Structures are given as C-alpha cells and as structure tokens.
Amino acid sequence: MTARSGSKGGGGKSGAARGLHVRVKTAKKRTVSSARWLERQLNDPYVAAAKRDGYRSRAAYKLIEMDDKLHVLRAGAVVVDLGAAPGGWCQVASERVRSRPGDSAPNGKVVGIDLTEVVPVPGAEVIQFDFLAEDAPERLRALLGGPADVVLSDMAAAATGHKATDHLKIMALCEAALDFAVDVLKPGGAFIAKVLQGGSENQLMATMRKHFAVVKHMKPPASRSDSSEMYVVATGFRA
Template identity: 70%
Template sequence: MAEKKKGSGARSLKVRVKTAKRRKTSSTRWLQRQLNDPYVQAAKRDGLRSRAAYKLTEIDDKFHVLKPGQRVVDLGAAPGGWCQVAVDRVKAMPGAGKAQGAVVGIDLLEVEPVTGATILQMDFLEEGAEERLIAELGGPPDVVMSDMAANTTGHKQTDHLKIMALCEAAAHFAIEVLNEEGAFIAKVFRGGTENELLAFLKQHFKVVRHVKPKASRADSSEMYVLATGFKGRGEGAEEA
C-alpha cells in the first residue's frame, strides 16, 4: 500500500468504473457519475432516499415555502426523498403538537413507507384522487410539489413535450386543490414550450419564478418553477 503523503488530508478519490462487456458505455458513464456525485454520497450519509432531496432543501432554504403546520402533497413521490424533507419542514412527525403538519405522497410505483407521511399508490389524475388526498391531509393542501419526470425515449423534442405535459397536469391539479396563498413547485426542462406553463401559472399565482438549485446538475436542462401566493380559482384572475 502506498504511503499517504503528509498534509494530503481526507481528500476523496474519484472512482473510475471499467466498462463491462454487457454494460453500455452510457450506463458506465452514469454509474461513474453517481459514484462520484457528492449529493449521492451525502444522501447516503444523511439517510435520505435520493439526491433530489437536496434540491428541495435548497429551494426551501432560499424561499421558505414549507412551514410548520402546513399540508403538503408530493406528486410522483418515489423514492420518497421529497417527502422526507417535507415531513421535517412542516413538522409532520407524530407528537409535533399544534404546529404539526401533514404530508401525502402519491405515485404509480410502490414507495417504501416514509415516517410521518402517508403514501398512496395511485394516479393523481384518476377520478376521486383530489378528494382522497384532501381527506388524507385533513383539508386542502398549502403546497403541491412535483419532481416527476416522464420516461424518456431518447428523442429530445419528444421527451421535452412528455415532461412538460406531466408538469402541466400537475399545475392544473394544484389549481384545483390548493389553499389560497398556497404554493406550487415542479420540475421543468428548458426547451421552448415552458412559456405556456408560465403564462398559465401567472394567471393564478402572485409570483412565478424559475429556480436552478446547485444540487441540480449544471449540464442538465432541468430546473424548477416555483409559484407562490395562489390567488384562487376565480376565472377573472389577472395575469401577474
């Protein structure tokens, strides 16, 4: 074993992954990036389900969307990282007292239980989903959030349209269920069609902004839209 040089500190070494015969080069690159991603390492250390938890943490640290006592819906909750952050921020753990909030996660996939949250395996677009979520929360949500992304095809334009359609569905859902002054957070991808979504959100929220947390990879077109100050479902809402 090589002797450690004095003064070198606890510097972490970059992990290299050899391309196996049955592994595609793209898969090898993804695995190597995961192994060397500081947020992936931090998630394991902090007991969080995914690196995505740090994206929500950064957004909330800056804009203070999640507050003790709030009711929160997490659309596309798998694997549960955002639910974990929400449970902590709104004090949804049992025994929190008067300031106790509530978190409901929903996903088509099965999600391992998240302490302090209710997880529903269902489609948020199916009939009766709104009523079910509100019943589980004990009232209309103060925050609707979504880190959903549609399955990709490899065709850039097609994938962008699919992702934006999912985000638009989440936005319409939020408009239907949110409490007045509520907030909506969702993942979007730059590509041209997001302007229509922004225009729609500006009709119903006082402030709409784009956010690019540091935990979101710099080389990704991924970013988040944050809409705050829900103005209600009135048809006459003026564009902000």
C-alpha cells in the first residue's frame, strides 16, 4: 500500500476450493512474520481465486461481494476508483458497467487514480497522481467529463503499526474521498469507502447521512475476519 493515495491488497472468491494446508518455515532470510504472511497467502482461497479468474488482487472479491448486494455498478454507469492500484476494483467495475473494448451498449466509464503506477486496465483510465494533491479533483473531473454514478475508495495510508494513528490516517482519506464524492456524484449516486474500526467513523457516518438516503457498514466475506477493515456504504445521493 502506498502512503496517501493507497493501493489495494490481494483477493479471492466465496466458495473457492480449499486445498491442503501449506506450511511455511522460517529460512535464513525469512522472518517469522514474513513466513506467517506467506503461509496465509498460500492458503487463502481468495488469492487462489484471483489467480484463477484473472483478477490482480483478492480485493476484487470485496467489491464483487458488496455490489452483488448493492447493485450500484450497473451497465452504463460512470465510476471513479480512488486508490486504484493494483487495478482489481477497476477490473470489476469495467466488467460490470461495460466499459471494456467490445462491450455491448450501454457503455459505462471507469476512471481511477493512485500514487503508484497501475498497469493499464482494459476499459479504465487510471492516472498516477496523489489524490490529496490540490489539483487532483480537477484532473479527475476532466477525465470524467461530467458527473459520476459511483465513487469507490479503497485507499489506505502506509501502516505505522500504531492502531490509533493508522485509524486516524485512513479516516482522513475517507473524509477526503467523501468530499470529492459529494462534489461529483449524480443524484441517486453511491459512495463506498474503506475504514478501520475505531470509533471516529461514527462522525463520518453522521456526515454521510446528510447527503445520502441510506448509509451503513459492510464487511464482505473477502475481508479477513481478523482485520479491523470494513466499508462504509452510502446510496441515494441527495444532490
């Protein structure tokens, strides 16, 4: 994950086949923590599903699982992906709104931004830029060419290891994403953003309720149960 305009982690799929558990031992240049991380990756059905289905990250399934319930990524919709790297959410969005070359009408549009470079995603236009830069919203609006139907944010700042600090940093990113969403969404539009549980998200939710008809939390199955990560979801934007 890149500091400030953040990237997404890896992904998998509900009901993915589970094989034999792979154990990883520490080696000369491998710490205990890195061995545990590698073992978890090797045994994660969402990681395996992402490889099988051609998604760049296990995070793709978080969006798939949420949209299967929300149905906001409709054909022809215009979508903004904040913190787009490595591109998994752009892949899902472009499939569902039909923005890929050769997709049948109605055709949507997907625009993304990340501080790190993103390998081109068919059907999406992603720029390498800091979302918190003063002129970032203007650049995104220029690419959109008009209002958006959905604003997505999977942004997360580089972790410090201090829970309270990390929570405040990701909440600041979420608040910036919400400000942008309020500025660019069409009436009836939707906003989805990652947060970390920690208490201060209640104030964010209260602000969201001023602008959206329905506001709630979601934790898709692809989000690891031992993670404090969850998503705030708002639909029915009031322009």
